[in-house]
Amino acid sequence: MQEFYASAIRLTEDVLCEELRELDFKSVRLNRGGIPFRGEWSDGWRACLQSRIAQRILVVVGRSPVTTADQLYDAVRAVDWSPYITTQQTFSVSSVAVGSTLNHSGFVALRAKDAIVDQIRDREGDRPSVDRDDPDVRVFVYLANDKATIYLDMSGSPLHLRGYRARGGGAPLRETLAAAILRMVGWDRRSPLIDPMCGSGTIAIESALWASGVAPGLARERFGFERWACHGEIQAQQMRTLRGALRGDVTGQKPSIIAADIDSEALEIAQDNAKIAGIKLAFRQQSVLDLQPDGAARIVVTNPPYGKRLATESDFPAQFGRVIRRLHGWRVALLSATDVYEKAILLKPSHKIPLVNGDLDVHLLIYDIE
Numbered sequence: 001m002q003e004f005y006a007s008a009i010r011l012t013e014d015v016l017c018e019e020l021r022e023l024d025f026k027s028v029r030l031n032r033g034g035i036p037f038r039g040e041w042s043d044g045w046r047a048c049l050q051s052r053i054a055q056r057i058l059v060v061v062g063r064s065p066v067t068t069a070d071q072l073y074d075a076v077r078a079v080d081w082s083p084y085i086t087t088q089q090t091f092s093v094s095s096v097a098v099g100s101t102l103n104h105s106g107f108v109a110l111r112a113k114d115a116i117v118d119q120i121r122d123r124e125g126d127r128p129s130v131d132r133d134d135p136d137v138r139v140f141v142y143l144a145n146d147k148a149t150i151y152l153d154m155s156g157s158p159l160h161l162r163g164y165r166a167r168g169g170g171a172p173l174r175e176t177l178a179a180a181i182l183r184m185v186g187w188d189r190r191s192p193l194i195d196p197m198c199g200s201g202t203i204a205i206e207s208a209l210w211a212s213g214v215a216p217g218l219a220r221e222r223f224g225f226e227r228w229a230c231h232g233e234i235q236a237q238q239m240r241t242l243r244g245a246l247r248g249d250v251t252g253q254k255p256s257i258i259a260a261d262i263d264s265e266a267l268e269i270a271q272d273n274a275k276i277a278g279i280k281l282a283f284r285q286q287s288v289l290d291l292q293p294d295g296a297a298r299i300v301v302t303n304p305p306y307g308k309r310l311a312t313e314s315d316f317p318a319q320f321g322r323v324i325r326r327l328h329g330w331r332v333a334l335l336s337a338t339d340v341y342e343k344a345i346l347l348k349p350s351h352k353i354p355l356v357n358g359d360l361d362v363h364l365l366i367y368d369i370e
């Protein structure tokens with residue numbers, strides 16, 4: 001059994017925990033920052049392919065109390081790196097140090113890197129190179145309260161990079177955050193959904209992928225662990241089998257999902273992205289201010305524009321508020337970076353959930369319009 005850790009965008013831990021339990025991973029534990037779980041190696045692979053909300057999947061390869069640089073060096077050197085890194089592979093080490101005697105994360109990463117290089121050089125007579133941008137193997141050392149946990153990053157590049165976003169448009173949401181929001185909103189994967197300010201289409205595409213049971217990692221060419229030394233032809237075949245099995249799990253459920261935007265260029269980007277993701281959505285070029293109740297009790301999930309000008313000059317929030325108040329029977333969820341929308345809507349949200357979008361503190365406002 002391996003110990004895994006699924007890292008989460010801050011404040012999405014609860015929904016990530018719920019998702020991992022639903023996906024039948026074992027010993028899933030709610031924890032701030034990310035969710036630990038256990039399983040076989042193949043469960044780590046499956047988590048990379050199936051989790052819509054995790055940012056990364058890490059696996060623990062070492063653990064030790066550490067208060068000095070030498071202890072850190074010894075702890076990293078005690079890990080057998082030969083299954084992962086050979087002289088042919090590149091690697092990188094990153095680190096976070098909190099509440100510990102060694103409190104400089106750059107120094108921790110440097111000592112850990114030395115320990116790995118020395119172990120391999122002593123054994124092979126040569127050393128692997130460091131590549132910070134696109135390494136074959138990513139090592140992460142987390143030092144908290146003088147305890148070091150040494151991880152390998154199974155995902156490689158973060159999991160929000162699904163492989164379908166050719167272009168991002170203005171201010172695209174991370175795919176993992178969009179997936180977390182869809183869960184927070186309580187969407188049942190069947191009800192008609194609309195993102196009337198879809199930008200590059202992230203929310204609409206993530207909702208269609210989720211509804212039809214398409215594993216989000218299937219569009220990724222490869223994950224970090226597929227570049228490790230131990231990932232040979234047998235493992236590659238097992239991975240193909242796993243991908244095939246997940247393709248077979250697709251339910252094909254296709255609720256009505258509309259992606260709309262006022263901007264034709266944004267819509268074009270959203271259309272291209274949906275095509276790469278292999279899903280069909282209904283696209284509309286229209287202003288959200290023309291949104292009308294259409295008989296279907298829809299759920300609106302959207303990320304409206306923000307910025308200083310909105311708060312001071314524009315009457316868009318007030319007009320938008322009037323539109324929302326006439327959507328009787330709808331649920332409306334907005335990811336809002338300012339309080340201008342909340343003030344303009346003049347209704348009490350049924351939920352107001354704090355979240356983080358990039359470096360912005362934001363709120364997910366959920367309204368059930370009577």
Ligand SMILES: C[S@@+](CC[C@H](N)C(=O)[O-])C[C@H]1O[C@@H](n2cnc3c(N)ncnc32)[C@H](O)[C@@H]1O
Pocket residue numbers: 168169170171172173174196197198199200201202203260261262263266286287288289302303304305306
């Ligand atoms: C913050 S971006 C949305 C980003 C999107 N969630 C994504 O992941 O790419 C806001 C979007 O609202 C659109 N927008 C602004 N005013 C609009 C209006 N009146 N009606 C419809 N869309 C509008 C913009 O064109 C922009 O694409």
